[in-house]
Amino acid sequence: MCSLCGLLGEDHWTDMAASPEVFGDVGPSRTRRQERLYRVRIINRVLAHFGLRLNDWQGRSFVLRSATGKTELVDDLMAVWPAGERMIGRRLDPMDPALLAHLARSAARS
């Protein structure tokens, strides 16, 4: 269940494959699993700055791990952020200048 939006077992608004009527050109060409793996790759670039890492778990959930070995099973994207905040004890802010610098550096390396 999404801790913020309270949705139980439903498609999240971020799921492209769940809305073929909206993303018609892209949705069918990218399976739900491919979309999940792609999401994990991008989100890990962000989480790396906070010492966190996300892995897909059987195509249904995700496992979030901290650098100190804490792990938590989360159901969807929206649940990653509060779980990550609990693990590292501070806010995961997408406007944090240090995070943006990290993203720019990692882009330059790739």
Place this chain on the structure above:
Amino acid sequence: MAGSLEKIPVNVVTGFLGSGKTTLLQRVLQTPEFADTAVLINELGEVGLDHHLLEEIDENILLLQNGCVCCTIRSDLKDAIRDLHSRRSRGLVPPFRRLVIETTGLADPTPILATIALEPVIHNHFRLGNVIVTVDALNALLLMARQPESLKQIAVADRIILTKTDLAALPQIEAVKTRLRRLNPSAPLIETGDKPVDPAFLLAHDLHDSSYLPNEVRRWQEVESHDGDTIVGGVRSQNHQDLHDTHRHDNRIAAFALTFDEPMDWTAFGIWLTMLLQSHGEDVLRVKGMLNVAGVGTPVVIHGVQHIVHPPVHMTRWPDEDRRSRIVFIVRDIAREEIERSLMAFNRVARDYKPQSHAA
């Protein structure tokens, strides 16, 4: 689960006590087109509302686990809506086709929106429609200075109804309109006075009305042309009066439109917006925009109030030759540049992965 078109639309009518909520509802519900509308009200106002589908509710608030104030489920409202729907299904009340909820004057409307959008049973049968705020031209400036709840009501509204314009002096009306446009430049501002209002424009013309969607999006685009120091409060205002008057609540609220030349990667956008809403959701009062999503030929419309993000809506064609993404934000204590820089950085991450992702 019913599709969005089969769900019963819910309009929330908010505004301070005496601002004309009930009078507006009386006018609207008298029209045959909206006669089969059920109404839930929080308090019986000075003006009695005589309607055959009228129910009264109390206020009890339940906080969702891990949720914030705006994500509370109003247990009273939940029970009232579920009960109304149950009686409708059993034929005990007429099969109403729309629900209107009138809030108390002081209410923060976001828990009401959260209840409709997030409560598991309700959101299977109902969907959010336009949020309407009534603003009294005589008292608006005073209320906005003293009652931060009024600013929230205005910021989350889809329609702003300026009432009592027949009683207020013209300079006062203009001052109120300027303030309202700064707080929420993307919502149409309708002066009523004693003039009739178009009920369909208020209630029915929303993002789920595909024939109306292009008009709504065009209005958001127009925010861009006004996007300057005159409409933006607080964070980046250059208006000397505003800079000297920093105690005013609405100086903390800024409305602006951002445009992005590069197509937006939907996955990166979802990661970015969920992260932003988790960390700053209480200060992101409104997000709405038309995105050029990478790989998708037609525009994707997004729309959110605080933590509540509606499912994306598809537009059949671009309104003009411009293919840039445009997003309107109404935020509190967040600078435009911070949001712009952050979203661009996230989108660039996706660009790095593009060859693999499309090959996947």
